[in-house]
Amino acid sequence: MTTMRPLLFTIFTKTKPFQCLRKTSLHQIRNSSYESSKFLVDVEVSTKYEATKIPEEWKYVERILPPTLVPEPQPLPEYQSGWKPQGDHKDSPYFVERSRNHMMPVYLDVRQRGVKRHTIIKKIQGDIWLFEKDLRTFLEDLIKPKPLRLQVNEFARKICINGDHVNAIKYWLGEKNF
């Protein structure tokens, strides 16, 4: 509803030159939803209101409406929270995609009522085995002399590590600008 929605629609309308060729007198109606059904009786609205079609006024309405899509972060010289945007990795052999909310996809999984703690890295794209090699060198230094227990799930593009290393891995990913 805010900046993203009209942007998205303009992009798609730009790419749709063929749709205007369609000459349909009929309109697509979907009656599958409860909301699409008609009222049994005419509902009278007792509140007095004024309808306006001035875009200048509609701007203030749009400002109040919550955004339907997650907006792209605005580039700033410095971020107060310590959060950093993702760098450019077009030519990198591997890539860790940010989540929908632009956060790093590193999660702590607590199992057996806190007995077992696992760190899970998701959304790894590209060469997952090279990523594992780089991560392994970092983590082995960190948890010396304990052995590193790490499992690569290539099919689901995940890495599961025994122990709570969420902040360490987030720091390491941040250093690599992911």
Added chain:
Amino acid sequence: MMSETVPKLRTCLLAIRKFSTAPPKVPVESRQLAFPPKYQKPRQAWLENFDTIEEKKLGIIDLHPEIFAANPRIDIIQENVRWQSLYRYVSYAHTKSRFEVRGGGRKPWPQKGLGRARHGSIRSPLFRGGGVIHGPKSPTPHFYMLPYYSRVHGLTSTLSVKLAQDDLHIIMNLEIPTDEPNFIEELVRSRNWGPSVLFVDDVDIMPRNITAATDKIKHFNLMPVYGLNVYSMLKHDTLVLTRAAVDLLELKLLTSLHKNDVKPCAEKFKLNQV
């Protein structure tokens, strides 16, 4: 060395191209992708014509890798197929318990003195013709709802699989010159689109010729974008999307993948009725 020769070669090639008799290069459709991909390159597909039997490539279009080059999670695809076949299935198997079987109220023989085993009813589950313990009861619905994002990823996975296996074709529109079924049959045969084809358009009101031509052919099916599902995509050999359908499908899937408020769709399923 290379930095000097490469631009020279390029200008040389450009000069030669003027005298070439080869057909001009296929124009690449400029298609601005929403949510530009950060790592993966856009997938490309041919845009084909649909008004003649012989195939003409009209151009190449870019497809969003988040939708058409997603991780092919066959486990999520299987979940979707299972859900689609189960949510509408109602089991009508029915058995009667010992209290529902007729009769059996009287004690068959006295408790003691006959040397026989003690029994209280001839409809006991131990008896032939007796009731069934914990048997199936009719109707048993198998309805459940798959999580929202399993459904979304099921669609992206299946679309990616279809594109990777060369079973996805993109056409301009569904306009064909005739309503004869022979035309569409010959078109599908000559383009090796496999016996069964699913044609997807953006709206459910399709051109008259294609609806009349495919009406009697049971393995050519038409579907609007809102009806597209994992089971149908897998059931048909080839998926044919119109250009408008690709745009709408990408818009819908990308908006659900980049949704701000996921709580309403992630919460427990509620029937959309009062």
